[in-house]
Amino acid sequence: MRLSVLDRSHVRQGVSPQQSLRDTVRFAQQVEDLGYHRFWVAEHHSVPGVAGAAPTVLAAAVAAATSRIRVGTGGVMLPNHQPLVVAEQFGVLGSLFPDRIDVGLGRSVGFTDGIRRALGRGKDAAERFGEQLAELLDYLNGKAASGVHAVSAEGLDLPVFLLATGAGAGTAAEFGLPLVIAPAHGDDRMIRMIEEYRAAFRPSAQATEPYVVLARSIAVADSTERARRLLVPEAWATAYSRTHGEFPPLEPPEQVLARSMSDRPRAQFERALRGHLWGTPDEVATALDELVAHTGADEVLVTTTAHDPADRLDSYRLLSKVSEARSPALSRPAVN
Template structure:
């Protein structure tokens, strides 16, 4: 191993590694089958020695099966035995804080010491979904207040008690969108932030969070989780091919207003895209990282070094489930996780 390789390996070993699964539907699959694949992936991720496995929340999206993250988290936790399980995240404007506290209280009671409570502020992508959820911009603007109300149910003392949450300790994380970094810092909460195509914006938000962090009951120091869409394969070309379906689905969501099921990459590359579709497709690809195992080890180490991340949260982009698992295996090997050797 060269000195440079040794330095990269040292950086990769210094951070925690986790996975966020969004339960993306692909053409020919069913929502039920995709949800079972999520549970199966969680077992494999645990066996590889990663730290967390999180699931997401999306509503009314034809290409995503994960609409009830606390329910899916319960299934994942039941199928695993060590790995931390949580949400990335529960979109708090869509829910009553009392109900969220009760749900996480049940999860923590059933799986003590393994549950994380990732919280976001996003609302439905289209107006009809926002109306069905009863959530809109007004609720999103109250994100900080909703967090305070939610956390208050765990400490108790109010006129309404959230059982079995009261007295339990479920680590909360704030997903940074808009002012999320400031909300997390003011409350002394861990921050989860996506690597943006313009990485300077990510770095600026992290710096702002660290500078304003107020130590409290949930942490004495800032804790930063950087989420990144990644594909790692035997070659750069194969890694790039894996990310084609999601980039195309994202482009379609911008032109059609809905994120569709993933299509096979070969069919997409054979298609003649309009200039508008091509622009959105390339924008979607710009925020993701991809490459062969050795190259991506350096790329991910560089990301960890620039951000000072305590943890990297991988979102996996590929049409085939086996390719998503292959990315995790390659990252785990590069990070020197014991189970991956």
């Protein structure tokens, strides 16, 4: 099974955002040693619990600190940027780190009015996503009708992936791009979107056939309960954000579990724990078997958010062993 990593540079309680970014670079080195295929970083603005805000800059630091693993973004939120600038940034990355850079794109725009004002974008900026995507691809291919060139990017083979949100699966099919999809609205909706993507896919210079990367939160430990505890800090931060409008730094699981919660926060906390995979290596292996069988996924992009970096690394180590043991049954053709 081809496994990759998405790291959002979460901030832990008592740890600075600056150290969290340095931790991301170190973590990339560790998962490279474990044999993971890609390491992607994300874009979030003005979030106290997430330090990753400049994905192309962070990707450069990760690529410089590693030697084999592919490095990319999950993703650059294209409506927040000018397509020419994005093409030039990835062109620089691809020139400095040949055959290792992935262009992962999303269509979300700044989450609040204040962030959108700071970015110089309106709430409807995402409505031009298809137009922006076409412009970006033209720059990468050296075919911009304006005669403007993203010089650093031309002539490079930069794989472009599209993160599915809303109509994202249809856009990926229309442009012939690999699809990155998560069960944001449940597995049934996700499977329908994957089926629609495959049915509507148009071959392109980027991909000759559909390619599905399944993004999933996974926690593996030596016991089912211990694996579940790894997910507790992020679940609480997610529940907190739904009532306070702000995703906070991650607290230790024992601190969260000792908290007295009223009915509503408790329900939101329990809801935030759903949709993840957790358990022992055997339990997770069985769940992944079923997931790949139902979705036909070509690759799994794994996020494990734990408060303790050692616990997180152990989870990825155990998961890599699961993949090695079961790869004949779950392997799929890969892109780059």
